[in-house]
Each structure stands twice: as C-alpha cells, then as structure tokens.
Amino acid sequence: xxxxxxxxxxxxxxxxxxxxxxxxxxxxxxxxxxxxxxxxxxxxxxxxxxxxxxxxxxxxxxxxxxxxxxxxxxxxxxxxxxxxxxxxxxxxxxxxxxxxxxxxxxxxxxxxxxxxxxxxxxxxxxxxxxxxxxxxxxxxxxxxxxxxxxxxxxxxxxxxxxxxxxxxxxxxxxxxxxxxxxxxxxxxxxxxxxxxxxxxxxxxxxxxxxxxxxxxxxxxxxxxxxxxxxxxxxxxxxxxxxxxxxxxxxxxxxxxxxxxxxxxxxxxxxxxxxxxxxxxxxxxxxxxxxxxxxxxxxxxxxxxxxxxxxxxxxxxxxxxxxxxxxxxxxxxxxxxxxxxxxxxxxxxxxxxxxxxxxxxxxxxxxxxxxxxxxxxxxxxxxxxxxxxxxxxxxxxxxxxxxxxxxxxxxxxxxxxxxxxxxxxxxxxxxxxxxxxxxxxxxxxxxxxxxx
Ligand SMILES: Cc1cc2nc3c(=O)[nH]c(=O)nc-3n(C[C@H](O)[C@H](O)[C@H](O)COP(=O)(O)OP(=O)(O)OC[C@H]3O[C@@H](n4cnc5c(N)ncnc54)[C@H](O)[C@@H]3O)c2cc1C
Numbered sequence: 001x002x003x004x005x006x007x008x009x010x011x012x013x014x015x016x017x018x019x020x021x022x023x024x025x026x027x028x029x030x031x032x033x034x035x036x037x038x039x040x041x042x043x044x045x046x047x048x049x050x051x052x053x054x055x056x057x058x059x060x061x062x063x064x065x066x067x068x069x070x071x072x073x074x075x076x077x078x079x080x081x082x083x084x085x086x087x088x089x090x091x092x093x094x095x096x097x098x099x100x101x102x103x104x105x106x107x108x109x110x111x112x113x114x115x116x117x118x119x120x121x122x123x124x125x126x127x128x129x130x131x132x133x134x135x136x137x138x139x140x141x142x143x144x145x146x147x148x149x150x151x152x153x154x155x156x157x158x159x160x161x162x163x164x165x166x167x168x169x170x171x172x173x174x175x176x177x178x179x180x181x182x183x184x185x186x187x188x189x190x191x192x193x194x195x196x197x198x199x200x201x202x203x204x205x206x207x208x209x210x211x212x213x214x215x216x217x218x219x220x221x222x223x224x225x226x227x228x229x230x231x232x233x234x235x236x237x238x239x240x241x242x243x244x245x246x247x248x249x250x251x252x253x254x255x256x257x258x259x260x261x262x263x264x265x266x267x268x269x270x271x272x273x274x275x276x277x278x279x280x281x282x283x284x285x286x287x288x289x290x291x292x293x294x295x296x297x298x299x300x301x302x303x304x305x306x307x308x309x310x311x312x313x314x315x316x317x318x319x320x321x322x323x324x325x326x327x328x329x330x331x332x333x334x335x336x337x338x339x340x341x342x343x344x345x346x347x348x349x350x351x352x353x354x355x356x357x358x359x360x361x362x363x364x365x366x367x368x369x370x371x372x373x374x375x376x377x378x379x380x381x382x383x384x385x386x387x388x389x390x391x392x393x394x395x396x397x398x399x400x401x402x403x404x405x406x407x408x409x410x411x412x413x414x415x416x417x418x419x420x421x422x423x424x425x426x427x428x429x430x431x432x433x434x435x436x437x438x439x440x441x442x443x444x445x446x447x448x449x450x451x
Contacts (some may be wrong), residue, residue: 003028004335007160009132009142009170010034013107014302014319015163016114020064021327023122030157031124032144034131034164039112049193049232050224051110052077052211052313053103054405060320063327069113074103075225081210082374087264091210092374096387100406102211102313104224132169135160137177140297142170158297159341163319168304171289182289187309189219189238189367190245191282194275196268198229205268206231213370214262219243220371221262233265236371245281284309286360292349296341299348301326306356311366312404314359318411325351358411362404362418381433382425388435389424389443396447397421420450 006022008015011033023029036043053074061070078101079093094100118124129147136143140158145151162170166184175182199205204225206212212231214221218238223231238244243261248254254276258266266272287307292300302319329347333340373379386399400418403409409417424446430437 005030005157007032007142007155007157009160009162010164010168010302010304011111011115011126011128012163012165012302013111013114013316014304014323015161016111016118017060017064017320018161018163018301018323018326019118019124020066020114020122021323023118023124024064025327025330029118029122029124030127031118032127032130032132032155034147035128037115037126037128038108039115048107048234048310050104050106050226051316052224053105053110054313054317056314056324056408057317057320058103059408060324063324064117066113066117070105070110073105073109073113073227075105075227076101076103076209077211077225078209079211080370080374081207081212083212083214083262083264084375085216085261085263092380092383095402095406096390100402101209102405104211104226106226132162132164135170135173135298137174137294137298158338159299159345160297161299161301162304163302164304166285166287166303166307168300170298171287171300171304174291174294174298174300175289177294180289180291182287185286185288187284187286187367188240189236189284191284191310192235192237192245192276192279193282194233194235194269194272194279196223196231196233196265202229204229204231213374214265215371215374216261217372219261221265222370223265233269236367239281248276251277286364288357288360290353292353293342293345296338296343296345299341299345305352306360308356308360308363309367310363311370312359312363314363314404318356318359322348322352355411358415359404362400362411362415378429378433381429381435382422385425385429385435385438386421388438389447392440393444393447396451397424397443417451424450 003026005028008019008031011031015031019029019031061067079091082090119126131145131147132142133145134143142155142160144153144155162168164170171182174180196205208225212223219236221233221235223233225231240246243257248257251273254273258272285307286309289305292305301322308315326348329344333344389397390399400414403414428438428443
C-alpha cells in the first residue's frame with residue numbers, strides 16, 4: 001500500500017526536524033528548500049551563526065533520539081556576564097542551580113545533523129535549490145522554481161506544511177484570503193554579527209560558559225561562545241538616530257563608536273571595523289498571523305507562523321516545540337485524508353497560537369531587560385528574591401525566566417504567572433531593595449492566594 005505523503009516547504013531548523021517526526025510516523029516526506037544543500041556548499045547557515053538552545057528545544061530533540069549527538073555540539077552558558085564601559089564584570093546566574101543552564105549551539109552544525117538524520121536514517125527526500133514562488137491555496141497547489149535551470153513546475157501532493165521562515169511566501173499569500181490576517185512588525189533596531197577569534201592556543205579569550213552582554217541602555221552587544229574557541233558577537237542597535245547604524249558608515253565612525261562603548265570587546269577584535277563593513281545588517285520581525293492553516297491542505301509552522309525577536313533565545317526552541325506538539329496531536333488523532341489533516345491542523349493551531357503570542361510578547365519585553373534593566377539594582381534584588389522564593393516555596397513560585405527556559409509549562413501560562421509574580425515581588429521588596437527585610441509569611445500568603 002502506498003504510504004501517505006506530506007510535503008514540507010523549507011529545510012531550516014523547523015522543516016528538517018519536522019521531517020524526522022513525520023517520517024518516524026511512517027509518512028513519505030519530501031522537503032523543498034530554496035537554498036543549496038548546506039552540507040555540500042559553503043553557505044551562511046542563515047541568520048545567526050549560533051543560537052541558545054534551552055529545555056523546550058532539547059525535549060523536542062530528545063524525543064526523536066537526537067539528544068546524545070546534540071550534546072556533543074553544546075557549550076553550556078550558566079548566566080549573563082555583564083560588561084560595563086570600564087570593563088568591570090558582573091555575573092548573573094540564569095537559574096537557581098547548576099543544572100539550570102542554557103546552551104550555545106552552531107546553527108549550521110545543528111541543521112546538518114537534522115538533515116543527515118532525516119535523509120539517512122528516515123529516508124526523507126530533500127530537493128535543494130527549489131523555491132516556492134506562489135501557492136494556490138484553494139486548489140492545494142504550489143508553484144515552484146528550480147534555481148538550477150529556472151524551470152517552473154507545480155506540486156500538488158497535499159498536505160503542505162510551510163516551514164519557509166519569517167518571510168514565508170505561503171503565509172503572505174494566505175493573508176490575502178478573506179478572514180485571514182498577517183502582520184509583520186519590524187523592530188526599529190537591527191543587528192550585525194562580528195567574531196571574537198579564539199586565543200592563539202585555541203581557547204576562549206573570555207569566560208566560555210557565559211552569555212556576555214554589554215548593556216548600554218538603548219543598544220547592546222552580546223557574545224555567545226563557539227566550540228572552536230571563538231565567540232559570535234552581535235550588535236543590536238537602532239537603524240536611524242544617534243547612535244544608529246545609519247551614521248556608522250565610515251571606518252572612523254565605526255571605530256570611534258565601538259571604542260567609546262565597547263572598549264574591552266574591541267580589544268579582542270583587532271579587525272572589528274573590517275568585519276563591521278563586510279557583514280550584513282539584519283532585521284528583526286515579530287509575525288502575528290491567523291489562521292495558520294487552510295483546511296487540511298496547508299499549515300504554517302515555526303517562524304513562518306510566528307517569527308519573534310531573538311531576545312529570549314526562544315524562536316528555534318518554539319519552532320522545535322511546534323514539531324513536538326504537532327506530533328502529539330498526530331498521536332492523538334487517527335488521520336484519514338484531507339478531513340483528518342484538517343482536524344489535526346486545527347487542533348495544533350488552537351494549542352499553539354496563544355503560546356506563540358505569549359512568547360512573542362515576552363521576547364519583546366526581554367529586549368529592554370537585556371540592554372537596560374539588567375543594570376538596575378531593583379531588577380537584581382528582585383532576581384535574588386525570586387530565587388529565594390523558589391527555594392522556600394518549591395514548585396509554587398518559579399521565576400518567569402526559568403518557566404520559559406527550564407520548564408515546559410505553556411508559554412501563555414508562564415506569561416500569566418509572570419505578571420502575578422512581579423506584583424508579589426513588588427509588594428514584598430521595600431523601596432530600599434533590601435532582601436533582609438522580606439516577610440516570608442506574607443510571601444507564603446500572597447503565593448497561596450494569587451498563584
Ligand atoms: C539574530 C538572531 C538570533 C537568534 N537567536 C536565537 C536563539 O538564541 N535561540 C533561539 O531559539 N532562536 C533564535 N533565533 C530564532 C531562530 O533563528 C528561528 O526561530 C529559527 O531559525 C526558526 O526556524 P524555521 O525553520 O522556522 O525558520 P528558518 O530557520 O528561517 O528556516 C526557513 C527555511 O526555509 C527556506 N525558505 C525560505 N523561503 C523559501 C521558499 N520560498 N521556498 C523554499 N524554501 C524557503 C529558507 O532557506 C530556510 O532554510 C534567532 C534569530 C535571529 C535573527
């Protein structure tokens with residue numbers, strides 16, 4: 001009997017992991033990807049060179065048996081290392097214990113592992129250099145272009161699952177249907193990646209187990225470790241205004257800006273100005289779309305459905321959680337033809353949409369936290385108090401950051417609890433930010449009453 005087939009559009013992080021999940025369930029999976037095969041051609045892996053992987057992404061990888069191989073690609077980051085303008089350092093742990101850490105991972109290495117597993121272990125067929133150019137949503141057809149010979153052709157093997165990223169052509173086309181909405185909110189800030197090379201002996205020049213941040217109020221620099229001893233550094237800065245990317249056009253202006261705000265980082269990057277001039281400036285967008293599906297024929301997943309800004313390090317984690325959740329929905333439903341897929345897609349969207357909206361909002365909030373609030377003594381006192389409450393009232397009070405990064409509670413629930421917890425922290429912490437004056441009986445009562 002012919003196996004039921006599913007066609008995926010996009011072989012990025014979500015598309016290649018979902019291919020594994022679906023093939024594991026017995027579907028025949030074809031994946032069409034616009035770019036060349038990253039395993040054969042040296043192309044940039046996409047947007048950021050490395051990413052923070054946390055619990056949600058790890059669970060999704062573990063579920064398909066990949067965690068052991070992924071472990072070999074990970075560098076743990078135990079907390080934030082803040083760099084002030086004078087080069088003084090302050091470490092802020094991410095969690096209350098040593099196992100509450102996040103991990104830096106190379107996007108290219110992870111994507112290659114997923115592609116290899118899908119292709120060689122599960123027989124998924126990948127078609128590279130094949131880009132979607134249009135979709136006939138009513139008819140369940142997709143127009144493609146072969147970028148090798150510019151030939152156009154039509155695919156009609158539904159269902160299609162579009163994992164074609166933040167600029168999804170399928171989503172943009174869906175948004176023209178009556179009753180469909182899609183909004184792309186671009187941040188006025190952009191980003192640029194630079195590299196701190198490894199030391200001469202191949203080791204890291206700054207602490208390898210931290211996510212480094214140079215918070216400067218309206219802008220910031222961050223650095224995540226790579227396994228080869230280097231760091232990928234990202235400057236987040238508004239496009240217009242002062243300081244802004246638009247005024248950093250000449251070597252002198254770039255050098256003066258970096259030297260003024262990030263002298264200790266620049267000291268580790270002798271070619272920072274050349275890198276700045278050579279590397280592209282990227283945009284950041286939050287995508288709000290609804291619905292994510294057309295009957296049982298099309299579904300959006302990952303960034304195509306809900307791209308978020310990168311400040312919670314959750315875009316990929318959320319995309320991986322999508323794959324995990326879609327698999328759960330499939331396991332609970334007996335699929336039969338288009339009607340079956342329609343039920344599955346509807347159930348998936350119903351579960352994920354409120355959570356996608358919640359992490360989108362929390363990621364935007366986290367930008368202000370990373371570039372600015374982390375320096376505020378009240379923020380630091382509340383963080384300390386959160387951990388104290390978590391220790392004393394285990395399971396009853398868990399800081400929102402931990403709920404998002406180290407737990408699996410739905411994002412919307414983390415957001416809801418986070419708001420209440422902030423109110424409790426405000427009430428408990430006096431104006432002098434002194435943790436010694438905390439009334440823990442009152443804390444117990446507030447937690448019992450509100451959470
Ligand atoms: C600067 C930055 C830093 C980030 N840091 C983190 C982090 O630390 N942690 C984290 O969890 N997330 C992070 N993210 C978010 C993360 O990159 C995305 O959420 C993740 O890549 C989503 O995976 P995806 O497969 O949905 O989309 P993508 O990875 O964008 O993959 C989409 C794929 O579709 C292909 N495609 C596009 N158009 C077409 C077409 N027309 N036809 C066929 N194929 C097409 C693309 O070539 C690509 O391969 C960051 C993002 C940015 C921009």
